[in-house]
Amino acid sequence: MPSSNLNLPHLPIHHASQSYTDEPTRSRTLDLWLPRPLEDSDPKKHVWIVYIHGGAWRDPLQTSQTLLPTLKHLSPIALSKIAGIASIDYRLSPYPKHPDEPSKPDDAERNVRHPVHIADVASALNYLGAKWKVGGKDGDSEDDGGEEGGFKWIGIGHSCGATLLCQYVSRIGLHDSDIKIAGPVGLILLEGIYDLSSFLKNHKPPKCSPEIAQIYEDIVVGAFTESKEAWKKASPVSGKFTEEQWKEGRLVYLCYSNEDELVEVEQAVEMRQKLKDDGWSAGKDAGDGRIVERKALHGKHDWIWEDGTQIAKRIDEIVEGIAKHL
Numbered sequence: 001m002p003s004s005n006l007n008l009p010h011l012p013i014h015h016a017s018q019s020y021t022d023e024p025t026r027s028r029t030l031d032l033w034l035p036r037p038l039e040d041s042d043p044k045k046h047v048w049i050v051y052i053h054g055g056a057w058r059d060p061l062q063t064s065q066t067l068l069p070t071l072k073h074l075s076p077i078a079l080s081k082i083a084g085i086a087s088i089d090y091r092l093s094p095y096p097k098h099p100d101e102p103s104k105p106d107d108a109e110r111n112v113r114h115p116v117h118i119a120d121v122a123s124a125l126n127y128l129g130a131k132w133k134v135g136g137k138d139g140d141s142e143d144d145g146g147e148e149g150g151f152k153w154i155g156i157g158h159s160c161g162a163t164l165l166c167q168y169v170s171r172i173g174l175h176d177s178d179i180k181i182a183g184p185v186g187l188i189l190l191e192g193i194y195d196l197s198s199f200l201k202n203h204k205p206p207k208c209s210p211e212i213a214q215i216y217e218d219i220v221v222g223a224f225t226e227s228k229e230a231w232k233k234a235s236p237v238s239g240k241f242t243e244e245q246w247k248e249g250r251l252v253y254l255c256y257s258n259e260d261e262l263v264e265v266e267q268a269v270e271m272r273q274k275l276k277d278d279g280w281s282a283g284k285d286a287g288d289g290r291i292v293e294r295k296a297l298h299g300k301h302d303w304i305w306e307d308g309t310q311i312a313k314r315i316d317e318i319v320e321g322i323a324k325h326l
């Protein structure tokens with residue numbers, strides 16, 4: 001049921017914990033916020049925003065609600081261009097060593113591995129397409145997938161949420177038939193992990209203590225098994241981001257803070273190179289699309305979403321940049 005949200009007066013319509021699967025489960029839900037009823041938005045003027053939270057595929061304390069600080073800081077200009085905002089939860093990998101909320105071995109919602117996380121994200125997006133016109137055809141391009149009369153969308157992902165969005169557009173862990181909507185026109189990638197093998201290599205002694213190295217290994221093995229081959233196949237830098245693969249893509253903001261204490265800068269450097277290799281131009285948006293822009297952020301890894309102001313700023317910029325392509 002729709003409920004009003006007193007803390008976010010600029011987003012008066014809020015649907016909390018909507019189940020995106022036929023059999024409802026605890027984590028396969030999403031939250032929606034709309035500045036106005038959907039029928040009062042226009043696919044030629046408004047876009048959907050879809051957020052995917054981080055937490056290393058396993059942290060139960062990082063949920064769809066990590067978007068709230070960003071929502072508080074959305075500008076009137078951004079809101080005037082947004083049809084709706086969704087924030088997706090998905091099943092997690094085991095975290096038996098979590099200090100406050102360890103996972104139990106029989107908890108089906110917290111014992112999955114790749115490709116279940118990305119499959120959940122794809123199901124959520126299919127639900128958003130079917131119920132909320134996300135990723136639909138706008139009516140005048142012949143073959144852009146999705147339902148007629150729909151909205152273009154922009155994905156935002158923090159940390160492993162950025163990884164998941166890259167896997168989504170390059171179909172890593174997915175079959176074409178798993179995806180029933182058009183791809184995003186833009187991505188805001190924040191402090192993402194794009195190469196799992198170098199993520200581990202960069203967090204081994206002597207670069208860090210054996211205790212820290214163990215945490216990184218637990219994260220990657222917990223979500224992707226012990227197989228080096230599996231790490232390689234699941235990494236966005238092994239994916240394809242060509243025009244043929246992701247035809248809707250126009251703008252990628254690769255955002256990274258040099259104060260990030262958890263994810264190293266090499267991740268964003270490698271991903272930028274991958275996009276360039278697949279035909280993307282680096283630099284400012286000249287209006288003709290397929291541009292990857294580097295955006296410098298400040299602050300620590302989680303402070304980026306805890307504060308939210310820099311994410312809201314990037315949303316302002318990307319909706320402006322994407323408006324040319326609607």
Ligand SMILES: N[C@@H](CC(=O)c1ccccc1NC=O)C(=O)O
Pocket residue numbers: 054055056057058059158159160161219262263
């Ligand atoms: N809070 C997480 C750690 C975490 O999120 C993380 C740690 C290192 C590098 C990246 C991380 N998050 C990415 O989604 C945990 O407790 O596992």
